[in-house]
Amino acid sequence: MDWAFEALYNKAKLYARRAHDEPMNSALMGFWMSLSLEILARAALAHVHPALLADPREPDNTHYAFGIIPKGVPKSIQAKAVFARCSVFIKDFTDKMSAHCLIMADRRNSELHSGAAAFENIDNSSWLPATYEVVEVLLRHVSRNFKDFLTADHAKFVENILKDRRDNLKREVQEKVAKAKKFYLNAPDDWKTEKAEAFAAKLDLYVKSSKLRRKWQCPSCDMTAAMAGEAIGRSPARIDPDEVTITREVRVLPNSFQCPYCRLSLNGFQEMKEAGLGAVYTVEEEEDPIEFFGIVPEEHVDVDKIVENYYRDEYDNE
Structure with missing residues (x-):
């Protein structure tokens, strides 16, 4: 084949x-x-x-x-x-x-x-x-x-290139983390207090806007920051008949980290990995039962009858 x-x-x-x-x-x-x-x-x-x-x-x-x-x-x-x-x-x-x-x-x-x-x-x-x-x-x-x-010779050449690339990336990430830590330590206490509430509110909105995002402790300032990633797999669907819900566990590969307090910004899985933030994490995803089971509502509901009853009720209430 x-x-x-x-x-x-x-x-x-x-x-x-x-x-x-x-x-x-x-x-x-x-x-x-x-x-x-x-x-x-x-x-x-x-x-x-x-x-x-x-x-x-x-x-x-x-x-x-x-x-x-x-x-x-x-x-x-x-x-x-x-x-x-x-x-x-x-x-x-x-x-x-x-x-x-x-x-x-x-x-x-x-x-x-x-x-x-x-x-x-x-x-x-x-x-x-x-x-x-x-x-x-x-x-x-x-x-x-x-x-x-x-070949053996070319393999050694490639391995050296990749090692140099990782060493450079590691150094760049360490410099980012150190710079962010210095910024936060030197920031005035009144600025930290003033910004804390606003940052917390923005962080909540950012994380809630996507299922693939979560809060995580910043490696520079130890404050709560935001992590995001890309879905790399989903578990089989779990159906809960009591709650009438269908959920899946989504495995997420981290590829972004943003801290509003110290301004640390990491982009891409490799940077996350070098900062010790590269572990795959999981989130819950809920599915629409109608889409999951391929249900066509019109096959189970008389839409014309519903419309007729609606207008009758509207007329009777006048």
Whole structure:
């Protein structure tokens, strides 16, 4: 099967090695890596099950994923859907990574389908480290590593780049936390007292505006701040017949932290992780029973009768 994990993985590996045979700042380096990135993402989904690659608009596509040869050519999902599904099924694959993959895919499409030289004159520092981060997550998901995916020499090169990137990020986050702590410690006590009530009210509004947000202690000033994240999975629905409610547990990957007191601002999962705030948390989500069960109210209620009774009551009350 063309959607089998091993076939896709080996093709992604071939393109990645072609990329690394090119000069580091060449257009072909970027082009081959853009191809490798999408195919590796497809391999990662196939590692869960090839059905995740099937275009759901035609049943034959799903049948093919289960080994049934269709009459026509089986169609897989587009790149945008591939990366969106990776965000759901692959641990640590964030929305930010999905956005990076889409940028790479857009450049590739522009290269192939237009007169633009989409990979020319682009410094690899603007895309290569982020690409390696995505590849690392995908390889971990399929129990492989850079040594297998590239070569031993290239693997060492990649690991050094990622280490430098993490060291720099760690230093930047430490500097952010220290700067915010200094600001709060030096702020006048009367300012802290004056702003406390207003900040608390704004914090309540911010957290209540989304189920994926919560209050959390700030690592700089120890005050209550706001954390937000992206949904990475949902539990099976729990139905409570007594309360007539349907709820799910939503797993949230933190990607934002804002403290109004010391002005600490963290953006992205990696920054959150370096600040010790990267643990996945859960929130409760309530579903509408009508939508969950696919109930069509008109099939159970005589709308015309309700309208007729309404106007009759209005007339009788005059």
